Amino acid sequence: MAAGIPPFEAFYEEHRTEVLRFLSRRLGRNRAEDAFQDTFLRALRAYPRLEHGDHLRAWVLTIASRIVLDDVRKRKTEVELPEVPTEENWHPAFEELAPLTEGLPPKERAAVVLRYGYDLGYDEIGTALGSTEAAARQAASAGVRRLRKENA
């Protein structure tokens, strides 16, 4: 076992409430329950490949955001949403951001995606990343600067 990685039980117990809250806000309670299970199953599959136990909160919330994205995509094809989406939970910004931000360092990527894809406040992002509001603001702006540079 790599250093600093807690047994999955401890990881799950620490983050499950926050993950469910995150998902409920984006998908509504009913869809959030399926997404909750998918999130932690995906985390369980990836868990042996973790190299350290830093930023596990940001890591699991990033997995949760991908599950949200999958869910939104699936529903989009199922119900054929109109050109201009009105559904509250649909985040077109995220769809553009996800592939675009792939090259960013994990913390900056999480900050950018949570800020611009999901409209989270810096205080919430700070909490999610296990740091502070100021650090979240800094990570997001560093990420944006890096993207500008890369895409210039």
Place this chain on the structure above:
Amino acid sequence: MTDTVSAALDERFRAAAAAEGLLDVAYDVLPDTPIGSLLVGVTDHGVCRISFDAEPERHLEELARLHGSRVLRSSKPVDRVRLELDEYFTGTRQRFEVEPDVRFLPAFNQRILAELARVEYGTTTTYGALAEQSGNRGAARAVGTVMNRNPVPIVLGCHRVIGANGNLTGYAGGLERKVQLLQLEGALL
């Protein structure tokens, strides 16, 4: 609060994790056996832990280090051990079918535990005899240490090993439990 994880949702995830074969160790607590609460852990290879100390927090780190970090409480994988223990405690089972998983132990411990597995229900042996049978004549004390660190007591019946002079000597779960198990098996009045 609507945002807390309900028991149903929690159990559903734990069951799915086991059903998809994603766990290194599934464990559960058996809260009221005749000898108190037991913590039981299983891997794909069998039962890897039975402990009289049923506080999971005191086992998680070690189980993760020995078997892999994906350690999760999940009741279904433990059902078979639960049933066999239940039958053992009610006196209807004398031999366990569930395999002990002791692959992580040193070869010396494994050899002695393999010898221990041949000691029949309702009988006792001594530390010295077990040492000799496993090809380690004179290593009674080392055998005692192996018994003390037996990761799966009851299933591997280290309670059946006593001192040469008939003293019960010791037991990781406390002497009282050793007496209780030997009485259950009819090896002690």
